[in-house]
Amino acid sequence: MxxxxxxxxxxxxxxxxxxxxxxxxxxxxxxxxxxxxxxxxxxxxxxxxxxxxxxxxxxxxxxxxxxxxxxxxxxxxxxxxxxxxxxxxxxxxxxxxxxxxxxxxxxxxxxxxxxxxxxxxxxxxxxxxxxxxxxxxxxxxxxxxxxxxxxxxxxxxxxxxxxxxxxxxxxxxxxxxxxxxxxxxxxxxxxxxxxxxxxxxxxxxxxxxxxxxxxxxxxxxxxxxxxxxxxxxxxxxxxxxxxxxxxxxxxxxxxxxxxxxxxxxxxxxxxxxxxxxxxxxxxxxxxxxxxxxxxxxxxxxxxxxxxxxxxxxxxxxxxxxxxxxxxxxxxxRGLLPELPRALDAVVYPMSEATRPAAVRLVTKLRDEGCAAELVLTELRAKRVFSHADRAGAARVYLIGDDEHARGVVRVHELESGEEREEPLPR
RNA sequence: GUGGGCGUAGCUCAGUCGGUUAGAGCGCCGGGUUGUGGUUCCGGAGGCCGGGGGUUCGAAUCCCCUCGCCCACCCCA
Incomplete structure (x- = not known):
């Protein structure tokens, strides 16, 4: 060719x-x-x-x-x-x-x-x-x-x-x-x-x-x-x-x-x-x-x-x-704006075991109108956070085995670095 | 259409009086022990040097042709 x-x-x-x-x-x-x-x-x-x-x-x-x-x-x-x-x-x-x-x-x-x-x-x-x-x-x-x-x-x-x-x-x-x-x-x-x-x-x-x-x-x-x-x-x-x-x-x-x-x-x-x-x-x-x-x-x-x-x-x-x-x-005149990518959330299942829960969560976020990206393969946390940062996401929703077992998701606000837990949707 | 400039890594470019394995910055990928970004440190991948032909022992480097991009003029909404 x-x-x-x-x-x-x-x-x-x-x-x-x-x-x-x-x-x-x-x-x-x-x-x-x-x-x-x-x-x-x-x-x-x-x-x-x-x-x-x-x-x-x-x-x-x-x-x-x-x-x-x-x-x-x-x-x-x-x-x-x-x-x-x-x-x-x-x-x-x-x-x-x-x-x-x-x-x-x-x-x-x-x-x-x-x-x-x-x-x-x-x-x-x-x-x-x-x-x-x-x-x-x-x-x-x-x-x-x-x-x-x-x-x-x-x-x-x-x-x-x-x-x-x-x-x-x-x-x-x-x-x-x-x-x-x-x-x-x-x-x-x-x-x-x-x-x-x-x-x-x-x-x-x-x-x-x-x-x-x-x-x-x-x-x-x-x-x-x-x-x-x-x-x-x-x-x-x-x-x-x-x-x-x-x-x-x-x-x-x-x-x-x-x-x-x-x-x-x-x-x-x-x-x-x-x-x-x-x-x-x-x-x-x-x-x-x-x-x-x-x-x-x-x-x-x-x-x-x-x-x-x-x-x-x-x-x-x-x-x-x-x-x-x-x-x-x-x-x-410098009037053409540099517009950021508008991404609200990155949803990060840390293992395949937590993926179904992550899918339920990302679906809920999307239903609420969020622009939410789902991490598609198993990646190291460092990689995910770095990517979320570059993409201009507001927050990362992290679901590890520990969170999953407790029925929660860890929510990390990228700008402030603040973290909290929220209940996972059923 | 005419004249000029430029095509070297994904990007911006350095290298060129011809001479050993072609460079930088940024970006990308990986790492600095088990699950946390933006900073920093270390490492790595990636280039038929736009394409073709020629000169030469030897070409990113010289010559010819060709294609592409940019600028100016010409033309023109």
Missing amino acids: ASVSHNPPRGTRDFYPEDLRQRNWLHGQFRETSRRFGFEEVDAPVLEHAALYQRKAGEEIVEQLYHFELHGRHLALRPEFTPSLARMVMARRGALRLPLRWFSIPQCWRYERMTRGRRREHYQWNMDIWGEPGVNAEAELIAAIFTALDSFGLAKGEVVLRVNHRALLEEKLQRDFLRSQPGVFEALCVIIDKLDRSGADAVCAQLSDPKGTVRLDPAAATELVAQLKGTGLEAAARGAKENSPALADLHTLFTALDAYGLAERVRFDASVVRGLAYYTGIVFELRDKGNKFRALCGGGRYDRLLENFGDKPLPAVGFGFGDAVISELLAE
């Missing part, structure tokens, strides 16, 4: 007990936050029909799909959760009471080159509200994000949520450009999303590329990109058309956020568009203060996603919050 690599495939991770304790802690904060906001947890298969991700706007998330054909089916590992969610909503559309509030912590996959904080697999906390067109839904989701951040112990100024409204951009282009080029707005957003990393010149070039999908006039592209620099609501107002519904949304949102006490932690930023094609309204992303990491979290409104699947539209808004970047940030 050929020997096998001990490493998991590139870009994936193993979770040893100490790692999984940490992951569970993180996911626990996500779950608890979701619970407090009244959301219900859902899940879907990691494996989906590849057709669920067939889109035209050139999104990277789709280009990096893990996919394959098997027995004539084209399948893919989910790169994000929203399409699965949409599928689930469509399937029960008539029976769902709206607005519905669902959350999930799916493992998502994408095939991309590895660098710091980028893996090919990660867990992404999602919260979504379906059936609510108003921005109060956005406000709830943003509040949940900050509740989670606070639960990690992250200082308030460490991260900023940057908000924009795609319709603000769409309104501007609507009168002339989009009339002659219907259907390119999504692709345009996907390109603009790269502004941060590719730079203004590259983005302008792509927008006005005569062979590209958008084919904006070069001068218009330059002007458009220049307009994306604004931050703050005044900047939003400056660029907006009269009676702009998008601007009204933003004002309503900030008023709502103020009531949550979050207005200072959220900032309008015209350059935020997000790289997913299906967003239609408010979009947002969470960045660290120094802009050192990638976005910790991104989301927005996607009221027309169901149209892509041949169904009638249904208002929806949600976000995805990956575990990779937040873990890096928390680790850097």
